[in-house]
Amino acid sequence: MWQLYQFPLCPFSRKVRLLLGEKGVGYELVRESPWVQRDEFLDMNPAGQTPVMADSAAGTVLIDSSTICEYFEETIDKASMLPGTAANRAEIRRLVTWFDERMYAEVVAPLMHERMLKRIVHRMTPDAKALREAMKAANSHLDYVDYLLDHRRWIGGPVLSLADLTAAAHLSVADYLGGIDWRGHDRTKEWYAALKSRPSFRPLLSERMEIVSPPDHYDKVDF
């Protein structure tokens, strides 16, 4: 049985969970708070980050969300999330990197720092300026997703792909932390509603991080 080391608001673990859900791969959740820097976790992953997937019976340890996704793309045929030609796959991977690097650095990481880590770890109040900047950046990212969805059925092309799962994973964490204003982004909102209603997404939406609560609309498909 695979074990997935993660915490409820880790966007990279959410990406992996959406992929595993679509593919029907079973796993057990293991709660890991990477900011604690637990010795046993660092022994498993010197980078100290979630997600990590381990199959102790097989002696397999998979580290880094993109590596984990590529592994299950290679080993599980069902529901390919990197569909199409090599060029189609390159466009999907480009967008995965875009959301994992840009949307994470500009939107999700500052929201997690201000509204989650400062509350849980540092017992500090969030910085209003940092929050404003993250929410402004979120708006620009939604504009870009609007633009992509004006030209394509799904974010990465004509069919659902890892680009959609990655964008939705990051957006869902930002939304949980109250960083998303959906007004004026109808196309992206409609796309996100469709993703929210998928069976792979439902378990994520019902989970809660300790101390930090999401806004009322967070888990509603009709929001």
Place this chain on the structure above:
Amino acid sequence: MWQLYQFPLCPFSRKVRLLLGEKGVGYELVRESPWVQRDEFLDMNPAGQTPVMADSAAGTVLIDSSTICEYFEETIDKASMLPGTAANRAEIRRLVTWFDERMYAEVVAPLMHERMLKRIVHRMTPDAKALREAMKAANSHLDYVDYLLDHRRWIGGPVLSLADLTAAAHLSVADYLGGIDWRGHDRTKEWYAALKSRPSFRPLLSERMEIVSPPDHYDKVDF
């Protein structure tokens, strides 16, 4: 004909060039300085980063070094740089991410900032403390490569892989910028000498960045 948009000290472009060299894929170099934020380049890649590969005849644009490497792994059978089982490939990809994220952020990016961008763009002198910290981090990274090479023939496993090309790409930029002290790292030095003597590496070692010169040992296989 593929065109590769890059500049001589871009470690991510070096990784791609090493892969293309090993696979025997031809390309033309196009000099791009991402810090200039040229409009035409931003139109091609909204992320504004090198490398980008374009085949204008085919209308194909590939963005992001890992995406480019996966594309050529999928389309060119010669010299697989992600060899072995899915688990072997996962270990190689883990290490690629490790060097691209950690070694880049802790060693290569600060060295590029202090010794290249400050000189070329900002006309400032480097900060001694930042340089000392980058060189100290470089030493820790070399310790980790020593450790890997004590357990394996190559960094990612029993054969040459993208993990070696990625580590060598980042190390070569750090070495060009005088950030590497090879003393006490005999195993890694020996591995790096073997890579330096490969035909894929020779063109990189003979190139120079304007204004910034490498130390004398930089392009020597026996250093």
